[in-house]
Amino acid sequence: MSDKLAPGLYIVATPIGNLSDLSPRAAATLAGVDLIAVEDSRVTAKLLRHIGVKRPMAPYHDHNADAVRPGLIARMASEAVALVSDAGTPLISDPGYKLVRGARAAGIAVTTIPGPCAAIAALTLAGLPTDRFAFLGFLPTKAKARETAIAEAATFRGSLVFYESGPRLAATLAALKAGLGDREAAVAREISKRFEETVTGSLAELVARYADAQPKGEIVIVVGPPSEAGPAAGTDVDAALAEALTRLPPAKAAGEVAKRLGADRKALYVRAMEMKG
Numbered sequence: 097m098s099d100k101l102a103p104g105l106y107i108v109a110t111p112i113g114n115l116s117d118l119s120p121r122a123a124a125t126l127a128g129v130d131l132i133a134v135e136d137s138r139v140t141a142k143l144l145r146h147i148g149v150k151r152p153m154a155p156y157h158d159h160n161a162d163a164v165r166p167g168l169i170a171r172m173a174s175e176a177v178a179l180v181s182d183a184g185t186p187l188i189s190d191p192g193y194k195l196v197r198g199a200r201a202a203g204i205a206v207t208t209i210p211g212p213c214a215a216i217a218a219l220t221l222a223g224l225p226t227d228r229f230a231f232l233g234f235l236p237t238k239a240k241a242r243e244t245a246i247a248e249a250a251t252f253r254g255s256l257v258f259y260e261s262g263p264r265l266a267a268t269l270a271a272l273k274a275g276l277g278d279r280e281a282a283v284a285r286e287i288s289k290r291f292e293e294t295v296t297g298s299l300a301e302l303v304a305r306y307a308d309a310q311p312k313g314e315i316v317i318v319v320g321p322p323s324e325a326g327p328a329a330g331t332d333v334d335a336a337l338a339e340a341l342t343r344l345p346p347a348k349a350a351g352e353v354a355k356r357l358g359a360d361r362k363a364l365y366v367r368a369m370e371m372k373g
Contacts, residue, residue, distance in 0.1 A: 099124075099128050099131075100128055100176070101128040101129055101176035102176065102205065102330045103172060103173060103174050103175055103176055103205070104172055104176060104177070104199075104204055104205035104206060104207060105172050105177055105178075105179060105195065105196065105199045105204055105205070105206045105207070106129060106176060106177065106178040106179070106208075106209060107178075107179050107185075107187065107192070107196070107205050107206065107207070107208040107209065107211055108122050108125055108126060108178045108179065108180050108186070108209045108211075109122060109184060109185040109186070109212055109260075109330045110122065110140075110143055110170050110180050110181065110182075110184065110211065110212070110361070111143070111183065111211065111212055111316075112184045112212045112213070112214045112217065112261070112287055112288055113183070113287055113289035113292070114288045114289065114295055115142075115143060115260050117144045117211070117212050117288055118143065118147065118211070119209070119211050121209055121284050122209045122211055123147045123149075125153040125178060125209050125335075125365070126143075126144065126147065126149060126151065126178055126180075127130045127147065127149045127151070128176065129151060129173060129176040129177060129195070129266045129333065130151075130171075130175035130176050130177065130180040130264025131151070131153070131154055131168075131175060131176075131177045131178070132151050132152070132153045132177075132178045132180060133152070133153075133154050133155075133156035133168055133177060133178065133180070133195070134153045134154070134155060134156065134180055135155075135156070135157045135181050135182045135190070136155075136157075136180075137153045137155065137182070138183075139183075140153055140180055141153070142209060142230045143180075154168070156168065156179065156191075156192075156195070157191070158189070158190070158191055160308060161194065161195070163196055165194065165198055166198075168195065169198050169199055169204065170253060170301055172199055172202070172204045173202070173204065173311070173340070174335060179192055180344070180372075182245050183208070183212075184212050184213050184214050184322045185212065185213040186250060187213065187353070188213060188214075188215065188231070188233075189233040189234065189259055193349050204206075207340065212288070212338065214259070214287055214314065214327050215231050215257045215259070215316060216231055216366065217284070217287045217288070217295075217319050218257065218284040218287065218316035219255065219257065219288070219301050219314075219318060221282065221284050221294040222255075222281075222282035222284065222294065222318040223282065223296060224255050224281075224282060224318055224319075224320040224321075225254065225255050225320060226254070226255065226256075227262075228248065228253070228254030228321070229254050229255040229256070230252050230254060230255075230256055230257065231257045231259055232245070232249055232256060232257065232258050233258070233259055234258070234259050234260065235258060235260075235271070237264075237368070238287065240270070242268075242271055243271065243272060243274075243275060244366075246271060246272060246274075246275035246276060246278070247275055247360070247362040248363075248366050249256030249275075249276075250275055250322075250360050250362070250363035250366075251366065251367055252321075253321050253322060254321050255319065255320055255321055255322045256276075256318070256319040257316065257317070257318050257319075258272075258316070258317040258318075258319075259315070260315045260316070260317055261314070262285075262310045262311045262312055262315065263310055263315065264308055265283070265306050265310070265311065265315055265317075266303070266306045266308075267307070267315065267319070268308070269281075269299060269302050269303045269349075270303050272299055272317070272319060273299040273300060273303050275360070275362065275363075276299065276322075276360075277299075277317060277322070277360065278298050278299050278300045279298070279299055279319050279320050279321075279322065279323070279361075280296070280297070280298060280299075280319075280320040280321060280347050281296070281297065281298065281299050281302055281317065281318060281319045282294055282295065282296045282297075282318045283302055283306070283311075283315060283316075283317055284315070284316045284317075284318070285287050285311055285312075285314065285316070286313035286314070287314075287316070289313070291313070293311075299319065332357070333353065333357060333359055333364065334371070336353045336357060337349060337350070337353050337364060337367060337368050337371060338371060339345070340352050340353055340368075341368060341371060341372060346365060346368035346369050346372055347365060347368075348370050349364075350362075350364035350365035350367075350368045351364075356358075
């Protein structure tokens with residue numbers, strides 16, 4: 097199990113809850129590398145104890161990534177270095193992509209060992225369309241920036257996936273309801289853990305459910321696509337916007353089209369700015 101690996105970067109997905117979800121290949125990789133780049137050594141140490149392995153660890157996270165990245169890449173030329181996150185697949189809502197980009201630029205071999213991902217797991221639980229979806233990570237904390245991000249997402253005709261924390265859940269659900277309308281949605285938390293729970297319903301129903309509740313654990317929100325029974329298809333909206341923009345500035349064009357087609361004004365403004373740009 098501890099056969100030494102060839103030098104390079106190994107992207108290793110780790111469990112999002114149940115430690116038994118770690119694949120045999122991932123376990124063998126962690127046992128065989130010279131160094132593991134980790135978010136939190138305490139979390140990874142628990143995983144290593146589970147598989148009966150001890151390996152050197154080095155912190156790699158948002159706060160130190162720029163400083164330690166060159167040293168990690170230099171080591172990859174002669175050593176096998178694994179990258180893990182605290183839970184799930186690295187590079188999803190973390191700075192790992194810059195390490196991969198840097199390794200490739202230096203001619204370092206990069207290998208991925210796929211496995212758990214909370215976003216994908218939540219999609220399988222939500223019962224919402226999965227043929228087309230967008231992952232948006234954590235929405236901004238500040239209300240104005242969050243509103244803008246939701247307005248941009250509103251034009252996407254597929255399911256939307258967000259990460260969230262318990263303390264912010266109620267505010268985020270309310271903001272999604274205001275910016276997207278009353279779409280079908282799901283809140284999945286503690287995926288693959290003992291108290292796993294998925295609650296489905298309209299955004300209005302979820303807003304009411306969590307208004308005075310602050311659930312524990314890591315949370316994924318999945319929001320379904322806009323209803324096919326909506327007032328206008330995306331191509332119709334674009335055509336109407338294009339015509340309005342020949343006469344009006346973006347804000348007024350968006351307002352006119354929103355009123356005429358019954359579409360979301362904020363989302364139309366974002367689209368109008370894209371078309372003008």
